[in-house]
Amino acid sequence: MAHHSSALRVLPLWIVLAASMPAGFFSLKSPSCHEVKTAFQQRQIGLLKWVPDVPGTAEEDLSICQHKEPTCCTRKMEDSYQLAVRRETIEKIQALSMEIKYHIAKNAQSFQDAFQSLIQFAKNHTTSLFETAYRAMAHEATGPTAEFFTDISLYIFGSNGSVEAAVQHFYNNIFPSVYNRLLNPGITQLSMEFTECLRMTRPSVNPFGPHSQALAQNLSRSLNAARSLSEALSLGMEVINITEHVSFTRDCIQGLVKMHYCSHCQGLTLIKPCANYCLNIVQGCFMGLTELDQPWRDYIFSLKEVTNVMAGAHDLEFDLLGIQSQMNDSIFYALQNGPRITATVNKVCGAPAETDTYLPTESLAAHVTTPTGKPLAPSGELSQKRRSLPLKTFKSDKPRSLKKISREFMSHMQRFKAFYSTLPKAYCEGDLVGDSSTCWDGEDVVESYTDRTVDIGFDTQKPNHETKVKVQDHLLNKVKEKLQHFNQVIQGKEIQKVSEKLGGSGSGQKSLEASGDCDDEDGCFGSGEAEIVSNRNTNKLNGKTTIDEPVKTRGSGTSTKVATSTTKPRSVNNKGTCACATSFQLILLFLLVLSWNLS
Template structure:
């Protein structure tokens, strides 16, 4: 989508000359000795046109950056959605094919878990992966214990009590029926998804920064300086002369002094985006972690089954009797206990066929069908859009975002280059036609404007001051939280804002060689996730057990290593055809 930039000082904003030459007695900005072609009303029109056109040009540049951030934010979320949908169906198929007796009641628990993971990846502050995983296993325990560990405990004269089911949920952490597998799943998902979540939050903050810059107007002193630079020559009949380069830089740097204050925090922010994208482009950790959900759940259920007798003894001591006499109006033992509420922000509906081609029965349960709600902003409107791997999207984003590292410090140059200043022997100095601009050209930022000869800048807009503080706080929080080796300040001091050589477009998936990171590249150090470790009873082994009665359902060492590779290949092929 192309947004053409408005050329400042375009002929169509030049008002018609007065029929008679007047004086500058009534003019406020374009005063000079001698006759003038302008009136006070024309000067006011120039003032409005100068501000409007300059703001439009700023928006045209910031739109490109904003589109890059919002477009890739959607692209990342779309890929996360595809991964979650695929692995959700992959997990559903476990219950449909292996644990059919609890499939109907377990699927709502699975859908809630995946809904939480979706919200977590979107940056929801109220979601904890650790809590969601342990909550899933808490609610799964009564189902496993009743239908798989003690399927014959109920009878025609007794049924499961709600108090018994609640006791199983409440004591799951202490009884530890699933061994180490809940903890391993929680830790694995936390480590794998933290970079994706951080990137989602960072992209949202970047969009907020650009929205704030677009809402800031121009000070009156800026408008007057723009009129002197762009339109005062017209009052003398000099319609072809262009401003000197030094004059334009002084005026633009004065007008954009508040935006230039964002330069330091923005450079550190872009360095953060590069680091997070580098993590996601380094391999398939997210994909593998999601695919292992099914494996971890299966291992947990097998652990409970294989130690059923001992587990029953422990539960009997902790919870006592789990049944009660059948009442005259019996209530389904599962209908009154394990129907979780799914977050209303998630639309539940299956849109992808599982790898085992299992068709889900229409039971009327709203939790049986899940798809994670997509954003409405299209990255590309083409009907041929296909979800791409996180690795490809991340490498692409890294290549693009580097170009905007110095956006706020180079914006004045971009506004002046080629649109206002022309390479001629003479130019407009703000007062007269000269061969070269002799005034002192200041740098960027508020401090430098104290010596600006063209415009007096007192302070930055409060909106920009608040946004600078917000961005600095976010950078500090994320660099510390993610365990990065540097907070990006070193990059700000040494980098001039130029993009690094190579945009990272060479991809291992495309058969390129030597696409690994260089030694001096910023690398995200995976911070150890501190997750509470549940106490384990002596009867639960530290490693997945081997079943002799049902070997078909046991994941062997070779399958643990080989199955994820097959699923990764299948997942990549599926996303290309989605």
Template sequence: MFRGQLHHFVFWWILATVGLLVTVPGVGTYTCHEVQTAFQMRQIGPWKLVPETPETDVDLQVCKHQGPTCCTRKMEDSYQAAVLRDILQHMQSHIYEPMFLLIRHGADLQDNFESLISFSIDFTGSLFDRSMADVQPLVSQLFANLSLYVLGGNVTVDSAVQHFYDSLFPFVYLRMLTQGPALPDVEWTQCMRSIRRTVEPFGLYPGELVKGLAGSLLAGRAMKRAVAEGAEVLTATEKVLLSRDCERALLRMMYCPHCRGLTLIQPCEGYCLNVLRGCLAHISELDDPWRRYLTVLKVLSGAMAGDHDLELALLGVRTQIREAILHAKLHASNISAAVEMMCGQPKETVTGEYSSPETPASPSLSTPLPSASLTNETEPFVSQLSTLLRDFSRRIQHYKTIFTTLPEALCQGVAAVDAFSCWNGADVVDSYTGHVVGNGLQAQKLNPEVKVRHADPTLAEAKAKLENFIQEVLDTTPGLYSVWSWAELSSGGTEGSAECDDEDGCQGSGVGAPKNPENEKTDTSQDGVHDGKKVPPKTPPTVHPRKDRPRDTGCTMATSPTLLAATAFLLGLQWYFM
């Protein structure tokens, strides 16, 4: 009888002990050790800010919930600073590659252009022998003005070329057409420069040279400015100021679960997209002008390496000058008659020094013009610059959707994909059930997570400046490029301007982004109507609910060693009496 009573007592003691073990966590045995570890490892702040056990009645601003919390007000401020730091670092990392590509291309383009100018000066100067050494400064000045034009200076191709031929005329007349004095007086020299466009000793060749250089140099000038404009737009995205509502939404998404001890739970993918698309709505507004801008780069690169090859145009100056001088020699008698009538005969300079603002004195006499033509020396420059332009054009096009895929890129590695549970901003759920919005300011009107009230002034200014640059290129280069290129440019690009697809990153799918049923909710069009046309209503897919799964509370249960030892002893005692 005693054995039966003892067996009955042990049975109920074990049952009570197990019940006590289950109910102990609810009476204050949770700790915040996991939160302390995450707080320190993520470099949010010193672990001493985290309480040892959850507290109640904490004055939190964002991470409020019913029940005890592992957060304090100072921790919440530290979390807020950490999430802003992380999001800005990820944004800078995302735009680093196109920024680096633009900056490096600008530097490479500058180096190649300077080398090309230097080579062109020597190559064109080789047209004249030592007796025409006075012409060398004129050649250098011509290419210096052309270089200044490409770099954005206040000079035109026509003025640079016409000024060169004005200064060249007295030398050609005295050294190649007649046997005049080596050092003519200044008044006669200035008269010769002033009548050059009236006499036209070089025929139509000055105009032909302007025409041959204009398209190529204009493309080079536009490319130089385009690189700077693109880098400026990317820099503006780094200076974007996130709204207060966005900051709170980011904090709620990333770190509010920690306050409940849920340090490993991840935000739902759709929830993450809503938060980041709302925060970055102003940046996504740059998508359309950015696509058109990349089309400008593509067209300019193709022009500079093709029909309007900058290298061939500059190296071809030598041939144009040679043909112009040959034309003057063929019409020497007519030119001499016009000069004698308008400027008279030149006189020897009394001081023995020929003064000119462009050319130094030279005692050399006229000599026959040497025969010359373009040689194979130009090939290395053609291959270098053309290859550089084609490689840049190909690589920069990879970043066409950089502003629309930014939210997806930031959510990768942060949001839960194909997980059993995720964080929806308020609780741990099986999946996010909210409406997932698209990109852009207009789409954020339906965003349930972030309220976007006004446009960012910095990004609005960058967008307007980029659009003005594109329009200026369209206005200043009519007929320079092919019709299909400008049609693509005017419509914002044939890819993705009228229709959105996954490859363009519209509606947030992005290139290589994992497909998720949540993304299908981004279609804001009404059933039965699309682009003003009636279409059959879409049949919603059948969603099979997942089975309820136990969720980890994330908190640590403090179990009494004495209680466990007593339970083990009673189990052994029960086994002994059985």
């Protein structure tokens, strides 16, 4: 009975002692490596035969997990641990960046669909203009119209060229149809040489007045913003992809192995790293990634600037849907200035082969109709009716609002502004680190990690004893430079110049169209009078040389330049181009201009 009573008194003491042992104490003293083998198998680290059944003395073969006591690790296990931590760290980063990648990819597709829908809608809107109001040239305008909208679509998504070049190319291509079908409908068919001359001389003849240049300027601002957004989203996806496949140094991998798996070598498969110890390891390993923090913050700000411009100050939807109205204004300008345009064309390209006559403006009403099918009013009433032509749009036809897409996209992206600065902390949160009274510090089980915790950044890593910071990843450096360049362009330049800096937006053709409306006081011819544009000194036109000659305008004392020919009379050369007008025609035109001025 006394012996039994003594045993009862001893039992509580062992319970107290057992409760005071550190976590994993019994597994540490276990003569078996069964738990280590189980963890090795569950995490698919390597072959089970590499794990010994009982602890051994393989310390001399280990380069990372060295410990004085018997170990359950071998050199092959250590090599497998290095591959495992590389894979697991990449998977962790991918999990943390998955939401950003999802929003960028999803909204890139949403923006692309919206751009394409808007462009298709604007194309249909513009095509209907020719089919209802200018049926005489509708068939011939189909090709140039489709090509124009294809050009601006490709421009948004990064193709070479410029908006102005696309606009000027469109007007060059439709000018022969406007000249033949609307201004001179008596001509049955233009020769190829005469048609080519019309295209090449369109910028100088300026049949569409200031409207073609106005269209180019309006579209350039909004399309440049859309192009910049497209480039920004591609850049953002590139940054995330490089982040998800970042390379790690040898020292970093060894530090991660010490943090994650060296405890297994002692049989401690359930102990977790200390939180601050994890931060020091990961901040050293992620040093290249955290260097992207400020460029990434600036990138989010730049995204907001671009979306605000595209869906705000230079509304892409408004500008695309306004193409029809501006093209209509261009053609009305040509109709109102038919005699001047025909006279100028006859001077530069010669008269068409079939006839050198044209129908007066009053006769054009039979060839130009409103969407209702009624003939347009002649002469002065044209300008009063031109605003009635844009077709009514229906709500069901409109694509999803760019403003709504932009607002939703930026609300998501703003949440990830500090993604790179918080990446080490996010990595070490959750089930990875211990929240109990003991944790793993890379060498042993401790109550707390006592070393100093460093901040993010290259310069702050010097006191970090857990990992050695070496040369940064060259891919991270490259993408960092891309981010910085993009941010400098967006934040340092006007938004309409963004694509010129990033992708190359060439300068288009220059003519009087760039100057807008022009009157007698500016030294230009009035409405209905000859208006010819030529550069100062000597210009090349269709292979012929022209020289500027000043002509006095009525009451202004200024001169307007008229290009006169110094070479051969009108003929078709062996290259198929149309030669200049004869000297006789030039003299008649010159006398006609003088008579207009004197009257």
